[in-house]
Amino acid sequence: MLAEIVRQCQRDNPFAQKRLYEHFANRMYRLCRRYVPDAFETEEVLMNGFLKIFRALGTFEYRSDDELEVWMKRIMVNEALMYLRRKVGQKAWSLDHPDLPEAEVPHAAQETDADLQAEAIHDLILRLPHGYRTVFCLYAIEGYSHREIAALLGVSENTSKSQLSKARAMLQKLLIKNGYEQERR
Amino acid sequence: MSKKEDKHELDELFRGNARYLADQPPRGFDQEAVWQQLQTQLPLRPRRRKWPIAWVAAAAVVALTVLVGGVWVLWPEPGTLPVAQPQVPKYPASPAPSQVPVAPGTLAAATTKQHSQVPARQVPSAPEPKAEAIVPPPSTPAEVPAGVAPPEVAEVLAEAGSAEGTLVVKKPEKPRFRVVHVNELRAPEVPQTPSRLHVAVRIGLPGPAEVPVATEARPWLRVPLP
Numbered sequence: 001m002l003a004e005i006v007r008q009c010q011r012d013n014p015f016a017q018k019r020l021y022e023h024f025a026n027r028m029y030r031l032c033r034r035y036v037p038d039a040f041e042t043e044e045v046l047m048n049g050f051l052k053i054f055r056a057l058g059t060f061e062y063r064s065d066d067e068l069e070v071w072m073k074r075i076m077v078n079e080a081l082m083y084l085r086r087k088v089g090q091k092a093w094s095l096d097h098p099d100l101p102e103a104e105v106p107h108a109a110q111e112t113d114a115d116l117q118a119e120a121i122h123d124l125i126l127r128l129p130h131g132y133r134t135v136f137c138l139y140a141i142e143g144y145s146h147r148e149i150a151a152l153l154g155v156s157e158n159t160s161k162s163q164l165s166k167a168r169a170m171l172q173k174l175l176i177k178n179g180y181e182q183e184r185r
Numbered sequence: 186m187s188k189k190e191d192k193h194e195l196d197e198l199f200r201g202n203a204r205y206l207a208d209q210p211p212r213g214f215d216q217e218a219v220w221q222q223l224q225t226q227l228p229l230r231p232r233r234r235k236w237p238i239a240w241v242a243a244a245a246v247v248a249l250t251v252l253v254g255g256v257w258v259l260w261p262e263p264g265t266l267p268v269a270q271p272q273v274p275k276y277p278a279s280p281a282p283s284q285v286p287v288a289p290g291t292l293a294a295a296t297t298k299q300h301s302q303v304p305a306r307q308v309p310s311a312p313e314p315k316a317e318a319i320v321p322p323p324s325t326p327a328e329v330p331a332g333v334a335p336p337e338v339a340e341v342l343a344e345a346g347s348a349e350g351t352l353v354v355k356k357p358e359k360p361r362f363r364v365v366h367v368n369e370l371r372a373p374e375v376p377q378t379p380s381r382l383h384v385a386v387r388i389g390l391p392g393p394a395e396v397p398v399a400t401e402a403r404p405w406l407r408v409p410l411p
Contacts, residue, residue: 140196
């Protein structure tokens with residue numbers, strides 16, 4: 001199905017473009033949201049990312065759905081990082097302990113539903129500073145290596161490893177603070 | 186649980202959580218509104234032509250072929266074409282009269298001399314009729330009155346009579362026309378109506394210079410004096 005949608009998108013078919021957008025909108029929004037703390041700006045990053053995807057689809061060679069998703073995620077990640085670079089600046093990645101304010105996180109501690117719990121855990125990432133959050137998301141969730149993260153952010157691999165370590169420690173504390181540690185055990 | 190396993194477990198927790206939430210609608214995300222905004226920025230799809238270029242080109246080729254074929258079929262063959270007759274201009278550009286050297290003293294010379302007086306543009310391009318020697322009947326010179334024939338013709342006839350032979354050039358006479366103005370042919374004589382007839386009557390004696398000459402057609406008007 002995605003193969004035909006991609007083929008039609010390569011012919012600038014607006015219906016196929018909407019189908020592709022609807023198929024990946026939620027996934028890509030959550031991906032962007034992990035890097036961009038503000039909801040309104042997340043939508044802007046999402047729009048710019050989809051624009052780049054539609055423009056670059058003409059040169060994309062479809063092989064599988066997974067490959068398409070990975071390709072789209074890379075474009076979205078690059079767009080989010082570009083946004084952060086414009087908004088925060090290059091210092092966001094290299095600071096050991098950034099003074100940037102934490103992202104606004106909706107309170108989800110009292111939610112009992114599994115979805116709401118998953119949302120609450122997801123929102124814990126938004127409490128991390130920019131540098132920690134970016135490296136943790138790239139490494140733990142997107143699956144980038146430290147070398148790739150260093151190349152993407154323009155920092156050394158050691159800086160990436162340091163940021164990741166500190167991000168994990170902070171998340172551990174946040175999980176314990178919100179009562180998740182005992183459940184994991 | 187070692188510290189390394191904890192870290193890995195932490196990464197797995199968030200990775201699995203993100204995978205679980207991947208297709209869940211995010212809170213506060215209006216998917217349709219974002220699409221409406223995105224749609225306005227998408228590059229417009231190039232409109233397809235109703236008549237693709239290939240079809241237009243094919244139609245043009247067919248039309249041209251039909252046109253050329255029709256002209257080829259309907260065009261008459263070269264043998265059936267009417268041969269264009271070389272038109273001899275009535276009035277050639279050359280104003281010089283044609284002069285034919287002829288031996289003097291012959292009737293042909295006289296005739297040629299007479300023809301040479303005609304402007305060259307009136308001479309037809311067709312070959313001249315050859316002079317033909319005929320014996321005129323004895324009554325022929327007497328029948329032609331000298332006053333009727335033009336002086337040139339009379340001269341020719343006189344020369345013919347004085348010649349040693351009785352050779353007469355038989356030449357088709359040209360019709361003679363009187364030159365009249367077109368108004369003479371058009372304007373009919375309209376009789377004047379009596380109402381428009383003006384009669385002037387003079388009372389008294391005319392002056393000596395004004396005395397009209399008496400004519401037979403118009404008698405004197407006699408007015409009795411008191």
